[in-house]
Amino acid sequence: MSNDEKIKQAVLVCSQKWIEAFNKGDTDTYIAGYQVDAVINAKPLGTFKGTGEIDAFWRPFLASGAGELRYSDVNLEVVDASTVLLSASWTTNVERGIITLEKWDLQNDGNWLLAQDDFEIQDNFYIL
DSSP states (O other): OOHHHHHHHHHHHHHHHHHHHHHHTOHHHHHTTEEEEEEEEEETTEEEEHHHHHHHHHHHHHHTTOOOOEEEEEEEEEEETTEEEEEEEEEOSSEEEEEEEEEEEEOTTSOEEEEEEEEEEEEESSOO
16 A cells, blocks of 8 residues: 555544544534634635634534534545545535535644635525
């Protein structure tokens, strides 16, 4: 297995754990998947900077019963040994859309965390 393939596999493992936390409604673990200074660009809802704003964005959504997050058509691009870009389509039990950019950065402790999370909601299956 090439080094790039090993890096991709490590990011996929972290991504899957992050998705599992979402599906369990485990907001604390889910938010811990972001770097402290991470940025979410959630079209059409807005931009959220830092884990405080990110927590305020996700916590009510997860508490509402959202779950069943699934990724498909996943594409990973290894930028270098400490940066991987992910794009995909996604669905939950209440929405679907696309991920235009998840920027995963390798931390000093060996964990991969999200530095940037850009996604678009294309369909809502509920009324806000």
